Amino acid sequence: MIQIEGLSFRYPGAKHDVIRELSLRIRQGSLFGLLGPNGSGKTTLISILTGLLPLLSGKISIDGKTLPGQLQDIQAGSALVPQEYAFYPRLSIMENLLFFGGVLAIPAYELRGRLTAALAVAGLESFESVRAEHLSGGLKRRLNLAIGLLNRPQLLFLDEPTVGIDPQSRHFILEAVKRINARGTTVVYTTHYMEEAEMLCDEIGVLDDGRLLACGTQEQLLNNTHSRELMVTLTTAPTVQQSGILNTIPGLEIINRELRMAHCTEADLKHLMKLLAAERLDICRLKYGYRNLEELFLQMTGRQLRN
Amino acid sequence: MPLFALVTKEWKLLLRDWHALLLLFAMPAVFILVMSLALQNKFAEQQGVNIHYYLVNKDGSPASEALVKRLSAIKDFKILSSDASASELIDQVRDDRAQFMVRIPPGFGKAMQNTEPLPVQMLAGPGVEPAMYMLFEAALRAALVRVYLQYALAPLKTQVSDITSAGHTGLNLDATDKLLHAQSLYQVDGRSRRPSSVQQNVPAWLVFAMFFIAIPLSTTWVQERQQGTYARLRSMGLSAKDLLLGKLLPYLGINLLQVGLMLVVGILVVPWFGGQRLTLGHAPLALTLMALALSFASVAYALLIANLVSTGEQATIFTGVANLLMAAVGGIMVPRFLMPPVMQTLSQFSPMAWGLEGFLDVFLRQGGLEAVAPQALRLFGFGLACLALAGLRLAKQRGKA
Numbered sequence: 001m002i003q004i005e006g007l008s009f010r011y012p013g014a015k016h017d018v019i020r021e022l023s024l025r026i027r028q029g030s031l032f033g034l035l036g037p038n039g040s041g042k043t044t045l046i047s048i049l050t051g052l053l054p055l056l057s058g059k060i061s062i063d064g065k066t067l068p069g070q071l072q073d074i075q076a077g078s079a080l081v082p083q084e085y086a087f088y089p090r091l092s093i094m095e096n097l098l099f100f101g102g103v104l105a106i107p108a109y110e111l112r113g114r115l116t117a118a119l120a121v122a123g124l125e126s127f128e129s130v131r132a133e134h135l136s137g138g139l140k141r142r143l144n145l146a147i148g149l150l151n152r153p154q155l156l157f158l159d160e161p162t163v164g165i166d167p168q169s170r171h172f173i174l175e176a177v178k179r180i181n182a183r184g185t186t187v188v189y190t191t192h193y194m195e196e197a198e199m200l201c202d203e204i205g206v207l208d209d210g211r212l213l214a215c216g217t218q219e220q221l222l223n224n225t226h227s228r229e230l231m232v233t234l235t236t237a238p239t240v241q242q243s244g245i246l247n248t249i250p251g252l253e254i255i256n257r258e259l260r261m262a263h264c265t266e267a268d269l270k271h272l273m274k275l276l277a278a279e280r281l282d283i284c285r286l287k288y289g290y291r292n293l294e295e296l297f298l299q300m301t302g303r304q305l306r307n
Numbered sequence: 308m309p310l311f312a313l314v315t316k317e318w319k320l321l322l323r324d325w326h327a328l329l330l331l332f333a334m335p336a337v338f339i340l341v342m343s344l345a346l347q348n349k350f351a352e353q354q355g356v357n358i359h360y361y362l363v364n365k366d367g368s369p370a371s372e373a374l375v376k377r378l379s380a381i382k383d384f385k386i387l388s389s390d391a392s393a394s395e396l397i398d399q400v401r402d403d404r405a406q407f408m409v410r411i412p413p414g415f416g417k418a419m420q421n422t423e424p425l426p427v428q429m430l431a432g433p434g435v436e437p438a439m440y441m442l443f444e445a446a447l448r449a450a451l452v453r454v455y456l457q458y459a460l461a462p463l464k465t466q467v468s469d470i471t472s473a474g475h476t477g478l479n480l481d482a483t484d485k486l487l488h489a490q491s492l493y494q495v496d497g498r499s500r501r502p503s504s505v506q507q508n509v510p511a512w513l514v515f516a517m518f519f520i521a522i523p524l525s526t527t528w529v530q531e532r533q534q535g536t537y538a539r540l541r542s543m544g545l546s547a548k549d550l551l552l553g554k555l556l557p558y559l560g561i562n563l564l565q566v567g568l569m570l571v572v573g574i575l576v577v578p579w580f581g582g583q584r585l586t587l588g589h590a591p592l593a594l595t596l597m598a599l600a601l602s603f604a605s606v607a608y609a610l611l612i613a614n615l616v617s618t619g620e621q622a623t624i625f626t627g628v629a630n631l632l633m634a635a636v637g638g639i640m641v642p643r644f645l646m647p648p649v650m651q652t653l654s655q656f657s658p659m660a661w662g663l664e665g666f667l668d669v670f671l672r673q674g675g676l677e678a679v680a681p682q683a684l685r686l687f688g689f690g691l692a693c694l695a696l697a698g699l700r701l702a703k704q705r706g707k708a
Binding site for chain 1: 309311312313315316319320323324533534535536538539540541542543544545
């Protein structure tokens, strides 16, 4: 389990903290999605957890081991897959894996097995002799992932592992991450793609401006908003008289043929259906339910552009 | 194990990078070859100093004829013949088409008998270097003094012979040639020789070229940092020491190979192109120690630069300018003895000067281990200081990852 308490971090020379009094728990075996706009502090948080940045204030323990004293033990059991293609383009896939295996000091008798397993998970068996510089974007992402699996980590940090690749490669990587997690590896997954987080993650934390805005399962997060949204498109726009009748429902907005309710209970929905039937207004399209993660994310973090 | 992996990786990467190989090996080899041949043409003792000048004799006396004869006998200076007028010849010299013009005025021989002799006029072109000016002036003065002794003091010769013992004139002018015995302390096989320009210049340009390893090393380092590879390696538990050693060892090997290659060029390739052969001296251990010390210093310096810059462009520009400054101060471009005292003091702090002095000890002064030890120690000290600073910088960068 990762336990973070009161974590703050400021880069040397900066005026403001990038992480502010952040407390968070990530349970063992979880596939935790860390969401946040650019500059929200996701990569900084991962860098602190992996020992790339120093722990300046607050407490962090990972599986009972604390930072910074037990950094080496933590690093031995974890792996980081950075956002960049963090390998050597002029080396082949196998040479890259052998190099990183050497850096990790994997014993010779285990190395072959580890390489085979990493190649299999990433689906790279038939490309092992190809130089990394000649690989497609998808294969490069898969090599990036494979290197992260060499030390059989109990905790895997994936920093936007599907950026810039085609849907097939993305699907492959997401399935691989699911399998890795299913074997018991805790995965901390940062992404901008909300549908990935919805599909993969059992728990989600929303980070913005260095603060944790929300954390929990998807259901908890979506239910916490207490809102089911209603959107109705009519075949014809209601008359002024009909609009007056519909407006008796509190919170209903009418814009031409569109009817919208940000917070709509089941009773409101039933009442609206009755009124539409009575007024003989036909429905062209109807959408009712919880907001999706993207809506929730935008609601929490705001819609203004980030740097 | 991690170190072995790091070193092996570095070698594999280099062997697959033709641009880096060219920069690391072909460029220094070509550089040494070109510099040796270019300087050979300028200074080589067999080919002469190559000074061209006009000699105008407006006096027909035996004294002026004797002066012309003496000047014509100097092999290093070539007299140009021309039918042009004196003013046209002056224009030629002003345009640097000839370096000097020497004009013997009418009445030169006759005036020699007087108390006020008529001076010979020496005009130098604007492009003549000060050293060349002094050299030509000294040669002209020497010839003039000989002629003066011969003709102005001729009447004394008879008088002196009257008061000296029989058969002994006391004014044997040919004896002046025997007043000086010049010899170089440079020796080859125990015999005194004048060192060739190759012998004097290869060490300087060898030192200069060795420090350029900072460019490929620092650009590779910057690339790895930008690609996120270093972040990954550090997240795998590699320390700053591992990362520095992982670069230091392979590049130390490359730098030593560069030294070997450049020496081979001096020994084998330069003679093929008509230059003089480089000789390695008689102290292989001292040469090895100097090569090791200089390689260590230059690679450690490269690692420091790699950790100071943020981009490949910065690395290239910084290394180029810093190396030129070190070379200028260190006596690579201008010999230290020609520098003013302040610059000579300053040059004692240039690692290139330490390397150069050490190599000159081996190549020219027959120095052994004892002679090069102080320079080698300075270079090792400089290298250690650079490594320590690079390590500190690397540790500090951890706070900015």
